[in-house]
Amino acid sequence: MINSKLHGIIDYLVVIFLLVAPSIFHLQNTTALITYILAGIHFTLTICTNFEYGLVRFIPFKIHGYVELAVSIALVGLAFYLGGIDGDSSRNFYIGFAIAVFVVWALTDYKSSHTKQEIPEIESNSNGSML
DSSP states (O other): OBOHHHHHHHHHHHHHHHHHHHHHTTOOHHHHHHHHHHHHHHHHHHHHEESTTOSSOOEEHHHHHHHHHHHHHHHHHHHHHHHHHHOHHHHHHHHHHHHHHHHHHHHBOTTOOOOOOOOOOOOBOTTSOBO
C-alpha cells in the first residue's frame, strides 16, 4: 500500500513528469498544451490536499483520491480525443498515463493521511508571563 506521505511525493513527481513529457515524448501542440494544463491542475490539487506535503490543506485526502479516480477514467477518453487530433503517440501517451494514475489510485490507502499537528495556543496571565 502507498501511504499519504509516499503519495504526496509521487504527486509532485507526476507534476514534474507532466512538465517535461511534451519535450521527452515529442508531443504535438494540442497534446502538449493539455499536458501543461494538467500539470498545473495536478499541482493545485496536490498543494491544496490535507496531507503531509499539502501547503494549503483544505481538500481531504479521501476527496483527492476520488478526483484521481475520476481523472484516470477521463484520461482514457482524452487519449482517444487527442489521438484523433495529434496522432497515435498522443493517444498512447495518455492511455499509459491513465493506467499509471489508476494504479497509484488503486494502491493508495486514502485513510492514511497524517497531517501536521496543530500548534497549541499558549496562554498568558494578566502580567504577560506564560502559564
